[in-house]
Amino acid sequence: MKTLLVATLLSLGLPHLAAGGELSDLIMAPGLFVDAGAPDGQGEILRYAHSRHLPGREPAGADTGITLPEPVTDGRAVLSRNPQEEKLALSLSADGTPLHVVAEFPVDGPNPILLMFLENAVRNMTAQTGGSPHYIRNRIRESLAASGQGAAVEGLAVAELHPFRDDPNRSRMGDFGQLKLTITYDPDEPARLVELMADTGTGQGGYTESMSLIEEE
Template identity: 30%
Template sequence: MRVLLLLALLLGVGHGPLAAAETYDLLFRSTALKGLQAMPGSEAGQGALVYDRIITGLDEGQAGGSFSIGLKIKPDDNVAMTLYQGTRSRGLGNYPVSAGNPVIMYFLESVLADISAQSGGSPFYMRNRIKEALLRDAQIMPVSVRYRDRDIAAREVTIRPFMKDKARERMGRFSELALAVTLSDDIPGWYYSLVATVPAAAGGAEVGYSNAITLKAAGEGRP
């Protein structure tokens, strides 16, 4: 339900300037899952994607560690998203393929939950700052990623939701939150990686919190 709520909030905002609109369109591409049904090796014509998810730097009592996220296209043109940890699994919902790849919504929601719990800040305030950041100009850099034994041209889109926030001084190290999404037309599902980082201390170089979701190549194992 929280993922769906954030999806509704994010998709309900208006259009910003051209550069900001480009940022939003890159991050929330509605055709992200196009052609997934035809992926080689899929079962009964259904496509599947598997992502590794690693979280570090959480406070005691928060759920960190290594997980997998599986996406599978269903015959009714919905995509089922499932979270795996060891032998355990939990369904994360079913979403229309036409809405794009839901992994980005899960990523944003999990990061929001983590940093609000650690910082003690209002999740509603932080959600609004992230929404605003999605409609501002972003840092977009050309990069190369290695996938299926070949180099692929991609773009890394980075936003810093609290860089110019009026409450920045009260947020401490969490004001340095960076959200970096690496994406490409040549990557199944559009997203190669989604990474959130917060330094260990204000102005420090070491990473204190990291939430990273990275696509597995076919043949690397699936849940």
């Protein structure tokens, strides 16, 4: 299961190697965490607060075989390092469940936090609309590759992606045709993603998901 999850998530980063863009060249670059971690090369690297709100209606794609993720009110995502195997470990908890490792990634690969966030958007949209995950994933990758570095806001960069704004199939996507992905990051430390937000712009009746960096005390 972990191997399948890692392969699926890494597939989001592969087009960067062939056709990168300003944004993907910064935040999707492989090896951003090669030198990250505690002085001994291990331990926790980044910690995020995680929330997810889903539409209250029955998903149209219930028969697609894609499992719809559960809503999350108070979740955590932690990226840490395993120096013995030169791996990055991604751990999750949600609404009181214990923090547990869900996947391990090569230390010289793309950012697992970003990959997980983007794949969550793919899974949610697939399950809610019945659309093809491959088509949805490709549109998101293309919007990431085509994006500039974003607007400067108080020392950070904020990039907004609209993967389906000009899509010829937008009318079949319901609220997800309006999906906006907002990526806030530190341009001087591109591995430091400050906030990730997915939003269909339909309030409590739509889909929203966020991951916010928990600053070190």
